[in-house]
Amino acid sequence: MTRIASFGMILIAALTGFEQHASAQTMVEYSAETRFQLDLHVPDAVLMSFLPSGWTPNVATQGPAKDANLRAVFIDRITINGPDGKPVGKGSNRLAYLVAPVKDSTGAGVQLVIGGLTEDPSDAPGPFGNYLLATTHKVQRSTSSESAATLESQDWSLAAATGEHLEMHIKFERGSGNKGNAADTKFYSAKNPSFVQISRQEQVLDILRNVTTNPPDRVKEFSFKAGGGSFSKLFDGTQKVLSWDNILWLNRSVLVPLSQQAQTTQPPQFKVDPFWPKPLPQVKDAKGQMHQWITGEIGGNCVDSRDHVFVLNRGWQQSGLGKLQPFEGMTGIAAPPVLEIDADGNLVNSWGDASLLAPGGGTKVMPESLHGCFVDYEDNVWIAGNSDGVVQKYSHDGKLLMQIGTKGVCDGPPTLSPKAFFPTCGSPGDNMSKTLLNDPADIAVDSNPDPVTNQRGSVYIADGYGNHRIVVFDNKGKYLRQWGSAGDGPGQFAAEGGGHPHCVMIGTDNLIYVCDRAHNRVQVFDKTGAFKRFIPVDPPGFTDAPIRVNDIGFSTDPLQTFFYSTDVGSGNVWIVNRMTGVIVGGLGTIGHHAGGFVGPHTLSVDSKGNIYIGEGGGGRRIQKFVKQ
DSSP, rough: OOOOHHHHHHHHHHHHHHTTTTTTEEEEEEEEEEEEEEEEEOOOOOOOTOTTTTTTEEESSTTTTTTEEEEEEEEHHHHHHHTTTTTTTTTTTEEEEEEEEOOTTTTTEEEEEEEEEEGGGEEEEEEOOOEEEEEEEEEEEEEEETTTEEEEEEEEEEEESSSOOOEEEEEEEOOOOOEOOOOOEEESSSSSSTTTTEEEEEEEEEEEEETOOOOOOOEEEEEEEEEEEEEEEETTTTOOOEEEEEEEEEEEEEEEEEEHHHHHHHHOOOEEETTOOOOEEEEOOOOOOOEEEOOOOOEEEETTTTSSSEEEEEESSGGGGSOTTTTTTOOEEOSEEEEOOOTTTTTTEOOOOOOOOTTEEEEEESSSSEEEEEOOTOOOOEEEEETTEEEEEEESSOEEEEEEEEETOSOOOTTTSSTTSSSTOOOSSOOOSOOOOOOEEEEEEEESSOOTTSSOOOEEEEEOOOSSSEEEEETSSSSEEEOOOOOOOOEEOSSSSTTOOOEEOOOOTTTTEEEEEGGGGGEEOOTTTTTTEEEEEOOOTTTTOOOOOOOOOOSSSSTTOOEEETTTTEEEEEEEETTTEEEEEEEESSSSTTTTOOOOOEEEEOOTSSSEEEEOOOOOOEEEEEOO
């Protein structure tokens, strides 16, 4: 039978199974695959540390999977198609994942994906949110003859830049295998236990060696290496292989429950928490008079791994609307530049050097006009300033670790802003320096390997109040690449109006999402700068309102179905379906009441899906909206 003919049978089986269960689930994709599976036993205590709270191992006490608490599955996805029959992504992929048989919090037996390595950048972090991009991905197969037997060799090698690796070599005598009936298995994510996929699959399985059932041993050569990075504790040298299973072919349909689909296709609902944050401290001066800490404009906000919110306060600065206004400063004093607030609204830390060059302004150390905030995968805090030439990296508690650019010197001509403290800063900049920035607006740090250097931690900067570009540096601050110019076309940002670009975000699809503020749109690129598409934000009834895309954040479902966009012009935050570009909801109205906005400027999302909105202009506060 030809490969095309056999795939036709696979397609018919997949669609037939889908139709029979359409009332309960909806199909996401179907695929034809070959696999090799190792049933393993790893240290129980270590495995437990990978499981969500309330979940326990479900170890078989008999049969071929006896005593196995983990499986390493090497997968060659030969074809991957969507329900419409069109290829998903590039239409094929090779990966390996680690899956544990477990009982969920209700006691039901399911499979839990705890990690994986994938060759396809668009599949990292994948549907389960925990796949790493394999910077090394090699798969080789060959056959040979020995007497009357046919021998097959398989070599798999997948490794991430951070050290995680899964490698296997096996040579075995081929057999005929046994075809099983189609069956449904639920796969959950260890990172997000509420996410489930249903794998409806039929397969031909050939058990080559098993320590329990003792079939004829047809394994001639075998080696297995695993560990590194987040895998190192699982594979400490004490792991045991219990079963060697060659899966000759596998026909698989991936489905999700309709209830889960509804959760990801219906826009989330939010309710303002009017008591977050709690009042800031009062301090006593030398005369015994009390003074309340007050924030000026909010220049940025971002969330760390503990769901603590870092708030950039401009009140201490002496320029523009950012500083404290007369009615605020009668008895109030400016809060420190950076405030760390926990999920309950308590101030847990504050820091930042508030020293100035002169009484009228000009910051000595921190960026002038704080703008843009990002917490990276090591909980370091990155800060930009849209009237300066620097992006700064701070430790979680406020120690300056690194700086990109030169304080007070921008990528612009010497006479660009002759009356400013920093005269080379402003628009239009030169848009070309490999060492200088010009009024950067935002930052995003990539936790995955860079597509060019294969190193983690590339820094994407929206260099967008003076320049018109996204510029990328490595984790040591060395220039890598840039794209963007002034204009109206793809990869171009509005010539005037500031915030060109105004924000930068990295999606779980490994694409770069950029706020082209004055054009009221998001531009999407790959990590090398290749343009993918526009997503305009044109809310009906509010299209006369300017600057509708100031900052964005993603919903926390694994597919990041929605993004949220702050709209200064109309005083709203819009909920946009990321794939379709359709505005499906919003929150807030213009006003000073709880849940209202005056100048919704910056946005961040915590791990629970709650949204934090920072206001500039006349708003000058941060609010929390709790996901319902």
